[in-house]
Amino acid sequence: MNTFPHKFKISSSSTAKLKYLKSKTGLTPNILSRYAIALALADENGLGNASVSDLEGQEFNAPTLFGEHLDIYEALLRQFTHQSDLVWDPVRHVASLIEVGLHKMGHVRSIKDVALLIGKA
Numbered sequence: 001m002n003t004f005p006h007k008f009k010i011s012s013s014s015t016a017k018l019k020y021l022k023s024k025t026g027l028t029p030n031i032l033s034r035y036a037i038a039l040a041l042a043d044e045n046g047l048g049n050a051s052v053s054d055l056e057g058q059e060f061n062a063p064t065l066f067g068e069h070l071d072i073y074e075a076l077l078r079q080f081t082h083q084s085d086l087v088w089d090p091v092r093h094v095a096s097l098i099e100v101g102l103h104k105m106g107h108v109r110s111i112k113d114v115a116l117l118i119g120k121a
Contacts, residue, residue: 002088004074008060010095015057017102025111029058030065035117036101037073037094041080043104052095065094 010018010033018029025032040047066073080097081088108114 008094009055010057011052012057033098036098039104040097040100047096
């Protein structure tokens with residue numbers, strides 16, 4: 001069985017977007033990343049033509065990124081990978097999902113905007 005990594009890296013672009021969103025919302029990058037993943041997974045287009053140009057951005061430990069629901073995120077990622085007929089590459093898939101989700105969060109300027117995302121995911 002393919003193992004689930006303990007560390008995840010995201011792109012430098014995603015790192016910059018997370019830093020900006022943190023300054024506007026006060027939410028930490030790991031919480032914002034969870035929202036981004038949920039938004040990307042909820043989109044029927046999946047990753048579409050998304051590609052991560054680099055994995056030179058912020059690094060997260062899996063327990064920090066996924067919190068107490070790590071097992072649920074792993075199951076969701078495995079299901080997504082299977083349904084999308086992708087080769088198992090969880091680090092790249094998580095980075096891509098975060099990238100796609102952050103794009104969908106481009107309008108966020110406050111914690112209120114984040115709260116409104118709950119109905120969209």
